[in-house]
Amino acid sequence: MGSCWSSRIKAESPLHRGASSSSSRKDGNNSGDFSSRVSSMPQTPRTEGEILQSSNIKSFTFNELKTATRNFRPDSVLGEGGFGCVFKGWIDEQTYTPAKPGTGLVIAVKRLNTEGFQGHKEWLAEINYLGQLYHPNLVKLIGYCLEDEHRLLVYEFMPRGSLENHLFRRSSYYQPVPWKIRLKVALGSAKGLAFLHSDKAKVIYRDFKTSNILLDSNYDAKLSDFGLAKDGPAAGKSHVSTRVMGTYGYAAPEYMATGHLTEKSDVYSFGVVLLEMLCGRRVLDKNRPSGEHNLIEWAKPFLSSKRKIFHVMDTRIQGQYSLNGALKAASIAIKCLSPEPKSRPHMNDVVRALEQLKESEELVVAIESQQKMGRDLSADPKYRRRSANDIYNGKSSASYPRPSYAPAVRT
Ligand SMILES: Nc1ncnc2c1ncn2[C@@H]1O[C@H](COP(=O)(O)OP(=O)(O)OP(=O)(O)O)[C@@H](O)[C@H]1O
Numbered sequence: 001m002g003s004c005w006s007s008r009i010k011a012e013s014p015l016h017r018g019a020s021s022s023s024s025r026k027d028g029n030n031s032g033d034f035s036s037r038v039s040s041m042p043q044t045p046r047t048e049g050e051i052l053q054s055s056n057i058k059s060f061t062f063n064e065l066k067t068a069t070r071n072f073r074p075d076s077v078l079g080e081g082g083f084g085c086v087f088k089g090w091i092d093e094q095t096y097t098p099a100k101p102g103t104g105l106v107i108a109v110k111r112l113n114t115e116g117f118q119g120h121k122e123w124l125a126e127i128n129y130l131g132q133l134y135h136p137n138l139v140k141l142i143g144y145c146l147e148d149e150h151r152l153l154v155y156e157f158m159p160r161g162s163l164e165n166h167l168f169r170r171s172s173y174y175q176p177v178p179w180k181i182r183l184k185v186a187l188g189s190a191k192g193l194a195f196l197h198s199d200k201a202k203v204i205y206r207d208f209k210t211s212n213i214l215l216d217s218n219y220d221a222k223l224s225d226f227g228l229a230k231d232g233p234a235a236g237k238s239h240v241s242t243r244v245m246g247t248y249g250y251a252a253p254e255y256m257a258t259g260h261l262t263e264k265s266d267v268y269s270f271g272v273v274l275l276e277m278l279c280g281r282r283v284l285d286k287n288r289p290s291g292e293h294n295l296i297e298w299a300k301p302f303l304s305s306k307r308k309i310f311h312v313m314d315t316r317i318q319g320q321y322s323l324n325g326a327l328k329a330a331s332i333a334i335k336c337l338s339p340e341p342k343s344r345p346h347m348n349d350v351v352r353a354l355e356q357l358k359e360s361e362e363l364v365v366a367i368e369s370q371q372k373m374g375r376d377l378s379a380d381p382k383y384r385r386r387s388a389n390d391i392y393n394g395k396s397s398a399s400y401p402r403p404s405y406a407p408a409v410r411t
């Protein structure tokens, strides 16, 4: 593990100066099937005191977190981002006091690099948003620590870490993510974004990317990192930022060019991540042959072709998806990546499209595996209404009953 204080390059370009600078610091609906709570996000800026007082989370002392993480032991580092390291720790489930390793509640403690208080604003933004927004697809913020120069955040531990690691890390620990799981993760993270954009929350997330999608033991996806989030603008309006922040490759082109920020900027970023999941490639990768550095430019010409799409799909999931399923997923990504923000779908539409896709892909797999076992499913009333061909031909599967043994979609 490195020093733990290294930084990611984030996009942060001063606008209207023709500069394309980067900085080494990061400055800076619900689809209706599960409960979500939000104590109405205030649309006016609040003071630090107000934010800390109104959040429903615990204030930890630095010593408590030091003990919970065994003195921030290097071997308990879960990962490292632009602000610093994230450590694994343990607290008592009831009292939230430090617990013996391996007992009680597992937590992830993000310790901000305190040099120059660079991350203070983002630390506070995280508490402002995650201290009030609750949804199954947002990571739970348990508490924070503000003591002298120390700024820490305490989250629920996400056992499977980030989607980034699963998609792009090559090691025996990280097996290729199966197609079924990719769809599940895409759907879960789409639901998280849809909730943020809903009237209940009205938040623009601004940093949707694979490293901010965390996975629990069931591969349920949860969004983390609200340091760059912003209250959504009034209807029909967009924010104009003086500084563009986000991550290269994920930020929408109009936002990068003009600073105009709307929820459609998040939809673009979602399209980028979906494409990364389909292709198993990073959006920007200088290690690829020339012409393949930019995933969107490289993949786009292949995405709507029945004959060519296999060329760009991740070879590690070959045989797990139907042609129609791949085309459908690619068409969702293409729509999200429309250069014109108005042509991009709302996240609610994306959620619905992914739900249908996931259901029809599960059905195709179920029918195929039954056929392999020699059962003629056409005789089974459960399957009689529609054939596998209907599914392959992209007919809606909305009314089709799910095979009884197919995993229930947990939302
Ligand atoms: N709640 C958590 N549970 C388990 N692992 C976590 C948790 N939060 C973060 N991590 C791990 O720590 C890593 C670093 O997270 P962090 O949010 O600090 O940075 P990042 O998202 O990788 O980069 P950036 O600073 O650009 O946002 C994550 O990629 C993930 O592997």
Ligand SMILES: [Mg+2]
Binding pocket: 081, 211, 212, 224, 225
């Ligand atoms: Mg992050």
